[in-house]
Amino acid sequence: MAQTAAPTTGAPAITPISLKAIAPWAVFFGIVMLILLYFVGAEQGATSVISGAGVHEWVHDGRHLLGFPCH
Ligand SMILES: [Zn+2]
Numbered sequence: 001m002a003q004t005a006a007p008t009t010g011a012p013a014i015t016p017i018s019l020k021a022i023a024p025w026a027v028f029f030g031i032v033m034l035i036l037l038y039f040v041g042a043e044q045g046a047t048s049v050i051s052g053a054g055v056h057e058w059v060h061d062g063r064h065l066l067g068f069p070c071h
Pocket residue numbers: 060064070071
């Protein structure tokens with residue numbers, strides 16, 4: 001006997017996510033992105049949080065890739 005499959009509608013059910021549920025995550029990732037942008041774009045010289053050139057050298061290629069002025 002052949003099995004009968006449940007009828008499919010074709011499209012998966014998409015549950016809407018409210019803006020209130022997304023807002024804390026958007027703020028969190030925004031802050032993380034700003035911190036990354038700081039380390040790639042401004043972590044050197046007088047604005048340096050971590051002394052030495054380690055962070056600068058580590059993100060140096062990304063700095064040039066993104067077009068930040070460097071040297
Ligand atoms: Zn450079």
